[in-house]
Amino acid sequence: MTPQIDPLAGAAVKAADRAHVFHSWSAQELIDPLAVAGAEGSYFWDYEGKRYLDLTSGLVYTNIGYQHPKVVAAIQEQAARLTTFAPAFAVEARSEAARLIAERTPGDLDKIFFTNGGADAVEHAVRMARLHTGRTKVLSAYRSYHGGTQQAVNLTGDPRRWASDSATAGVVHFWAPFLYRSRFYAETEEQETARALEHLETTIAFEGPATIAAIILETVPGTAGIMLPPPGYLAGVREICDRHGIVFVLDEVMAGFGRTGEWFAADLYGVTPDLMTFAKGVNSGYVPLGGVAISGAIAETFARRPYPGGLTYSGHPLACAAAVATINVMAEEGVVENAKHLGASLVGPGLAELAERHPSVGEVRGVGMFWAVELVKNRETREPLVPYNATGEANAPMAAFGSAAKKAGVWPFVNMNRTHFVPPLNVSESEVKEGLAALDTALSAADEYTV
Numbered sequence: 412m413t414p415q416i417d418p419l420a421g422a423a424v425k426a427a428d429r430a431h432v433f434h435s436w437s438a439q440e441l442i443d444p445l446a447v448a449g450a451e452g453s454y455f456w457d458y459e460g461k462r463y464l465d466l467t468s469g470l471v472y473t474n475i476g477y478q479h480p481k482v483v484a485a486i487q488e489q490a491a492r493l494t495t496f497a498p499a500f501a502v503e504a505r506s507e508a509a510r511l512i513a514e515r516t517p518g519d520l521d522k523i524f525f526t527n528g529g530a531d532a533v534e535h536a537v538r539m540a541r542l543h544t545g546r547t548k549v550l551s552a553y554r555s556y557h558g559g560t561q562q563a564v565n566l567t568g569d570p571r572r573w574a575s576d577s578a579t580a581g582v583v584h585f586w587a588p589f590l591y592r593s594r595f596y597a598e599t600e601e602q603e604t605a606r607a608l609e610h611l612e613t614t615i616a617f618e619g620p621a622t623i624a625a626i627i628l629e630t631v632p633g634t635a636g637i638m639l640p641p642p643g644y645l646a647g648v649r650e651i652c653d654r655h656g657i658v659f660v661l662d663e664v665m666a667g668f669g670r671t672g673e674w675f676a677a678d679l680y681g682v683t684p685d686l687m688t689f690a691k692g693v694n695s696g697y698v699p700l701g702g703v704a705i706s707g708a709i710a711e712t713f714a715r716r717p718y719p720g721g722l723t724y725s726g727h728p729l730a731c732a733a734a735v736a737t738i739n740v741m742a743e744e745g746v747v748e749n750a751k752h753l754g755a756s757l758v759g760p761g762l763a764e765l766a767e768r769h770p771s772v773g774e775v776r777g778v779g780m781f782w783a784v785e786l787v788k789n790r791e792t793r794e795p796l797v798p799y800n801a802t803g804e805a806n807a808p809m810a811a812f813g814s815a816a817k818k819a820g821v822w823p824f825v826n827m828n829r830t831h832f833v834p835p836l837n838v839s840e841s842e843v844k845e846g847l848a849a850l851d852t853a854l855s856a857a858d859e860y861t862v
Contacts, residue, residue, distance in 0.1 A: 421458025530558025
């Protein structure tokens with residue numbers, strides 16, 4: 412697609428947005444949304460003709476980029492054949508999407524419950540765990556995000572939870588491992604794993620193992636910072652859950668469907684949960700879709716006992732047709748392999764090279780096409796470039812970084828004191844290099860705030 416310059420149309424789109432659209436996670440009068448005219452592949456553009464390389468993949472979901480012709484065609488064909496149908500029926504697109512997902516999930520996660528997105532997938536996973544165990548409490552980690560609906564946001568371990576947290580949701584938070592900012596005074600990954608598992612064991616002991624239905628973790632936390640769990644941690648959590656009869660839930664809403672260079676991040680660690688949530692990359696976000704992959708034991712709980720939950724649009728044919736086409740495209744075009752290869756050969760080394768030259772970079776971490784750059788005021792003290800949950804003037808250094816990145820032609824993922832490098836998984840080598848060059852420029856703006 413060639414960007415069409417039409418400022419008047421852009422102004423009309425912007426005016427209607429400001430008059431009527433209520434935006435999420437925002438003070439409505441303090442935001443200035445960009446009017447987007449179009450998108451293709453790894454790029455989008457505005458009505459002025461300004462083009463941006465999208466280093467955010469939307470909200471880390473356009474895993475095959477924008478407007479992939481095979482997926483667009485599949486949606487069109489499904490709309491012509493059967494636009495929608497109630498979830499109680501067997502529909503070809505729904506059945507095939509479930510089959511393709513189950514083929515790729517680890518272990519015996521062979522039953523698929525479809526939802527409209529990631530947050531309600533988490534809601535239903537928690538409901539299944541509570542009904543399966545007859546217990547109520549759920550443990551989740553600080554530095555996590557599980558969605559914006561009521562139960563999911565209470566499970567969340569970042570400030571987006573605070574306004575909705577009345578301490579009545581049956582949620583207990585604990586510290587998961589993160590060596591760079593260890594809560595356990597660890598100096599090695601081995602120490603971090605051992606001490607994090609000991610902390611979890613102690614939390615369970617004091618809460619009462621017989622009261623805990625589930626432990627939910629993002630396999631690789633996404634928005635909270637892309638902290639890869641150290642070796643042995645997830646296996647240790649799996650063992651703890653088995654010992655206490657606790658359901659182990661992995662949230663793969665962001666990390667799943669190739670983002671880490673594997674179909675699911677769980678494959679990196681050889682761990683199979685009892686329930687696994689997914690969304691986003693399952694169909695590159697072209698039509699809203701999420702779900703829960705369910706183990707045999709939990710599926711058996713509801714073999715003759717009705718599961719008390721459902722959604723009007725569960726397994727919507729358009730969304731499922733998009734999922735079928737997306738999964739097939741990813742397999743045929745080697746999208747997962749591309750993410751793994753370029754992540755290891757180009758993104759990781761490229762970000763490491765930037766870290767050597769920019770004093771604002773405290774740490775680079777990631778895998779596949781899932782990377783975080785931790786920005787700091789001082790490398791020795793590791794003081795974040797901006798305070799935790801900073802706003803206004805306190806957030807000026809990150810605002811300066813973001814502005815410099817956009818001026819350089821990329822749309823950056825910025826959260827607290829980090830920027831994430833999360834372009835589409837089928838990004839090209841030249842596009843990765845373009846993104847790294849733009850980050851190089853933007854990091855110079857962050858460097859101005861170091862001490």
